[in-house]
Amino acid sequence: MPADPTPSAHLLRLLPDAVVQTDARWTVTYLNPAWQTLTGHAVADVLGRSLLDFVHPDDNPTLRSGMPVFRLRFADGTYRWMRLQLQPETDAADRVISRQGVLIEVADVTEQVLVEVRQRFLRLLETIDGVVWEAERGVGNTFLSPQVERLFGFTVEQWRADPGFWRSRVHPDDLEAALAIDNAAYDATHSYAYEMSYRLITRSGEVVWVRDLCRTVVEAGRPNRMIGLMIDVTRQKQAELELLRSDERYALATRGSNDGIWDWDLRTDVLHVSGRFNGILGLDATGPVHADGWHFLQSRIDPDDRARVESAYRRHLAGDSPNFSVDFRAWHGSGRLVWVNWRGVARFEDGIAVRMAGSLSDLAERGSSYDALTNLPGRPLFRDRLDHAIALHREGLAAGEGAPAQSHTTMFAVLMLDLDGFKAVNDTHGHHIGDQLLQQVARRLESCVRAVDLVARMSGDEFIVLLESVDPAGAAERARQIASALALPYTIGATAVHSSASIGLVSSHPQLATSDDYLRAADAAMYEAKSSALGISVFEAGQ
Incomplete structure (x- = not known):
């Protein structure tokens, strides 16, 4: 607005209302004499300064956001409620180059109360972790809460100076979809709520994910306007993407496992x-x-x-x-x-x-848990079953079971055995005969035990048996049955093979606490059995 003494400038000086003009950054570029009459501030002292310097600190953000009512500091130091509806002037590129409006004191008490309520509401908006906004077609944002600077790095003035500013900051990959939703809202024939998710490029160049909760307001006789809340959901989106990648890795691992x-x-x-x-x-x-x-x-x-x-x-x-x-x-x-x-x-x-x-x-x-040659479980599986049997036995003891009325359900026994003369079979008939002998031994062992028992191959010609729910006498009888069964001749093709077994037996006992304790005890008893006529040796606790 020119300051020359043109007819229009002369009329502005004669107006009883204060006329204010600022540039896009709120610097005061023109005041008519009514300004000094109203506020007491000399025109010359205000020109070139920011209008915001004279606005109450609590109202500064809301004025910048587009709220036309605020408290202005007068020359005597008091603040009074004022209304200043600034109209923007734009260049050929629709960028704001100046604002001008008439400053009017809000004298009506009722209106002042309403203004104070509105101001409190606007200050409440500042506590929301998001950007509250309002926009109209061709005008851009008519209101924008100050959080826009904290979240995205742009001042309210930068954002509102250009009606196309928001569109210029939407990530190119999301722009087409966002504009389609935006244009549909501007062309709507009725009010409705909607939301958008898109990426926004901040002032620093960082890309953030935004969730925009919006509503288009359609009223007769005026352009459609939209209101909304922009929330930075980058962390949530990153967590969702990481979860998706995790799910993909899990699916890949599952397929590969x-x-x-x-x-x-x-x-x-x-x-x-x-x-x-x-x-x-x-x-x-x-x-x-x-x-x-x-x-x-x-x-x-x-x-x-x-x-x-x-x-x-x-x-x-x-x-x-x-x-x-x-x-x-x-x-x-x-x-x-x-x-x-x-x-x-x-x-x-x-x-x-x-x-x-x-x-x-x-x-x-x-392979480490199952023996392919004999189709028997291996050492890891046996140890797991033995650990379980030991735990049940301890629970039984803790529950007060004891001789002579002790229940057999938690008692067990371990039999370790190896074949006598197995090396001679391999040396005389070959390893293929030895392998078939081991297979037949495995089947005989399985036939000698109950379904609840477990037969496993430890290594070479060494086998081990877990007898569950059995007392020492029953375990010893089972060991004799196994010894008799294994002593019978084996027919492998046209070859007759003889091989007996040495068996070490250890029954469940409180002094044996771990699977290693039982395996060592059974192994020691097995070597004792090699010198026994029956080929069976029973481990006695305390030996």
Whole structure:
């Protein structure tokens, strides 16, 4: 607005109302004489200074945001409520180059009360962790809360100076979709709420994710306007993307793993399993979700192993072990039994297990846990079963079981044996005959024990047997039956092979605390048996 003594300038000087003009950065570029009459500030002292210097500090942000009512500091130091509706003047590129308006004192008490309420509301907006905005077509933002500078680095003035500013800051990859939603709101025939998610380029060049909660307001006789709240959701978006990448890595690991994966919601009893889990159990046509998780698992576990399996995971749920791992025989879809390992860990909330997850392994495919030659479990599986038997025995002792009325249900015995003269068989007939001898020994051992018992191959010609729910006398009788069965001749093709066994026996005893204690005791007894006529030696605690 020119300051020359043109007719229009002359009229402005004659107006009784104060006329104010600022540039885009709030610097005062023109005041008519009514300014000094109203405020007491000399025009010459104000020109070239920021209008914001005269605004109450609490109202500074709201004036910059587009609120036309504020408190102005007069020359006597008092603040009075004023209204200044500034109209922007733009250049050919629609950028704001100046603002001008008429300054009017708000004298009506009712209006002052309403203004104070509005000001308190605007100050409340400043506490919101987001940018509150209002916009109209062709004008751009008519209101913008000061948080825009903290969140995105741009001042309210920079943002409002250009009607197309928001569009210029939307990430190019998101712009087309965002503009389609934006234009639809401007052209709407009725009011409605909507939201947008897009990336915004900040003043520093950083890209942030924004969630924009919006509403288009359609009123007769005026252009559509939109109001909204922009929230920086970068951290949330990054967490979602990381979760997606994690899920992709998990899916890839699951496909690459030979184990079956499972996840069990203990509150709903819903069990989710991977395709490999179903494959191990021969249930390829079965879906991944089982609504009755424990019933499904029970139906696959061999009845002789169910109590042991349930005891293993319940000890974990009770907090007695950091996780659980148990080997058992499972019914395959083809009708045969397969040895599997089931392991996992639970998640607790307020001391209550709410979820469990883990894996299922086919022990026939894990060479360290399963012996391919004899089709027997190996040392790791045997130790797991032995650890379980020891734990049950301890629980029985702690419960007060004792001689002579001690229950046999928690007692057990370990038999370790090796074949006498096995090296001579290999040297005389060859290793292929020796291998077949080991296979026949394995079958005879399995035929001599019950379904609840376990026969395993330790190494070479060494086998080990776990007898469960048996007292010392019963264990000794079982050892004699095994010795007799193994002493019978073997027919391998056209070859007759003779091979007996030396057996070391150790029964459950409080002085033996770990699986290593039992294995050492059984091994020592086995070597004692080599000099016994019966080929059997019983370990006595305290030896």
